[in-house]
Ligand code: AMP
């Protein structure tokens with residue numbers, strides 16, 4: 001089978017790596033890919049948001065499946081454009097991708113489906129939002145409604161901080177148009193986990209959970225990032241909790257989306273808080289998480305391509321997914337300065353030695369080849385250095401042994417990925 005994978009980050013390197021292991025695969029293109037992906041697939045210079053360009057390429061090459069990594073092309077209607085062109089596509093329609101594109105839409109669907117989550121209210125008027133915040137008190141959460149690159153959320157410890165967030169998002173428009181409407185939510189307390197379910201519109205198949213580390217600093221401090229490291233499985237996410245999440249969050253959401261005439265096909269990513277009162281929904285995403293996808297692919301034993309095809313063809317009720325009992329951890333290496341301003345073009349060495357570490361796997365996120373062939377950093381998050389092992393501790397040791405083999409003065413990483421599970 002011929003596959004076109006869309007995206008160029010660590011998630012897509014991990015997906016390309018897993019797809020490469022499929023006996024069903026004959027040819028794999030990745031648009032636009034990166035330097036690591038280029039070692040295992042054919043990279044094509046089409047941007048991940050160039051919907052027309054992607055559809056034209058997939059049609060010309062008669063690909064059997066388009067796999068969409070990031071959310072942006074989905075919210076732009078790539079899956080719909082593929083359907084119109086007679087191409088099979090793994091990823092939801094633009095209408096179903098609103099589960100990620102609009103937080104208010106997610107709250108409406110979740111409320112209609114009876115999904116347990118935070119108490120919430122939406123505002124287009126800053127004065128009304130301030131009044132509500134004063135009435136509810138702190139801690140309280142303020143969110144820009146639209147996509148704000150993961151940065152439109154303020155978990156405010158005080159009423160003053162929450163009111164400042166309202167001013168910044170709605171009046172100063174620090175996230176642009178995404179701040180026209182805000183949500184104000186109850187602050188949920190507990191451990192946060194990312195859970196992934198494969199969906200074919202009717203059937204949802206549990207995949208696995210992972211714990212991400214969104215803050216840039218050790219001990220989960222400092223500004224939010226796209227994710228500085230992840231591990232799977234999180235010990236706090238027991239089989240009982242997974243069953244509850246499937247029964248109360250994933251399946252009711254899938255049914256509600258179908259009832260609305262916008263069935264969800266793709267991977268549903270539930271951001272959950274494990275509270276004392278049980279698992280609660282924080283948000284949905286309509287794609288694999290990054291870096292979570294990297295540890296999921298390290299643990300997946302089933303044929304990924306067969307699974308994605310079953311999701312596209314509505315055959316998940318006859319499919320089972322097998323997972324390794326081993327643990328996996330990924331440590332993100334980022335350019336110094338990330339998530340603020342950072343330099344591009346610094347040279348990275350030592351990846352051959354890192355890849356030799358038993359149990360290690362290197363995924364590229366933001367890399368390219370310079371003209372002289374050297375590997376250079378081109379993004380904020382640059383490498384995902386992953387390890388697997390019989391225990392989380394062994395996975396961590398493999399990942400950090402590989403990190404220590406990387407020679408990249410322009411980069412940094414957190415040294416404490418997995419601390420919540422390992423310090424117990
Ligand atoms: P989101 O962009 O919705 O994923 O939010 C970013 C981060 O803010 C989440 O990963 C949580 O850590 C935190 N967060 C969002 N909503 C809540 C909430 N209602 N209660 C506590 N923390 C939250």
Ligand code: GLY
Pocket residue numbers: 212226227285288289290291292
């Ligand atoms: N790592 C979180 C995300 O992909 O949204």
